[in-house]
Amino acid sequence: MTAPTRRERLRTATLAEIKAGARRLLVTGGIDAVSLRAIARDMGMTAPAIYRYFPSLEALVAALAADLFDELRLGLEAARDAAGGEPVDQLLAMCRAFRAWSVAHPAEFGLIFGAPTPGLATFVDDCVDPDHPGARLGAVFLAPMIDLWHRSPFPTPPVELIRERLGDRLEPLRLSHGDIPIEVTYTFLAGWTRLYGLIAAEVFQQLTWAVTEPEALFELELGALAGQLGGVDRPDGTAR
Amino acid sequence: MTAPTRRERLRTATLAEIKAGARRLLVTGGIDAVSLRAIARDMGMTAPAIYRYFPSLEALVAALAADLFDELRLGLEAARDAAGGEPVDQLLAMCRAFRAWSVAHPAEFGLIFGAPTPGLATFVDDCVDPDHPGARLGAVFLAPMIDLWHRSPFPTPPVELIRERLGDRLEPLRLSHGDIPIEVTYTFLAGWTRLYGLIAAEVFQQLTWAVTEPEALFELELGALAGQLGGVDRPDGTAR
């Protein structure tokens, strides 16, 4: 592990500046505003120079997406670590942190959780890879849920039903995370899609016709989720 | 209501052909492949001619989105009408039809349920309009749920809690659909975001790292939803 040469330092700095410019354009003008020429212009460069750093615009966007996944995951881990040792508290803190990041960064959320660009499909296609960003993010939620299950099992549908319906179809998850109690797997997937639906609906403005301040709905649903995980005994299902 | 003139007939035909071409490009190449020049090329025309029909590409895409909303809504209504008179059966049939359409038309789903294009925001911004496509679609689910509530109320969180958390924030929904029992409102919103999350996660390929055949998960969750609506008394929560 030798020290980086001067060239390497300059290179990584330029690389970071390119991605920063791409993100700035993404935030201010949407994904369509992210163009090599605009990035280069902002840097006082010309567009073809960027090809020394990325083989194509698509690859640049994929790299940006990977960075965003990491940023989000680190944020969730920080929220988890600040939530104390109770798995339910950790899960709730992570759900709230997930929503907060998403609402604060709608363009970034759209890039990594929205409709996959036909060209960006390569980024999502290697789903068997355990280092797939989605899998790494899922793991952050999965671990406390497994922890909780071992401390105090939460109610689920009958295991035979889950196994019959889902059993054969969990190969990707098994490949990336090993064997997990199938009740936990089901609860995780159900919770994940629910969380995803709440956040995506809000960020993608699919609730504007119905409700202002979707956070209120989010908190209500979080209470219901927490109730199902048995973490709270208040009769009204309120989250702590 | 006089008969359309020859000119009008030709105009509507050309208009439909433009939108059909746009949709074909959307399906085969994603939203980025929808270009005035490509549409015109397929029609044996030149791009500026399309400006006789739409003021901009963005307006064309917005019109296409409105058509897709209608197509989906009509499909859901057909599924409802084919499901018999039981509200729970109607709701389940509509949920399945929603998923089937979305999985069969991922590009179209992405257009109307994905991240709003900054330019397309005008399309979603007039959320107060009761004829907003989202509101019209929501109504299709809302009606059977109200019906069900009046026939046999389903369990919900305490009404005081819902009212406290959600009460003031339902103005948009009230404007488009009038007063609705707040328990129904909550159950509808919770169910809508859950359904949306399941379908969007599948269509946007956010589950590939975890599960093959997301339909199995969808059916499991549908069973849980039906169970919560009290429509099924089977102990395993299976949908009919």
Next chain:
DNA sequence: TCATTTGAGTGAACGCCGTTAACTATCGCA
């Protein structure tokens, strides 16, 4: 019937875009 107005479509142009190719200058190292 004939002149006129309207509407649909064309072609050229402008400024964006991604990408490639040929070229230049500088940095780091032997």
Next chain:
DNA sequence: TGCGATAGTTAACGGCGTTCACTCAAATGA
């Protein structure tokens, strides 16, 4: 000191949305 690798340039190609001036056929009205 010289040389190869590296980072940048300019020019060009084709594609894009959009505008403008123009043509030509169809509808309209006296």
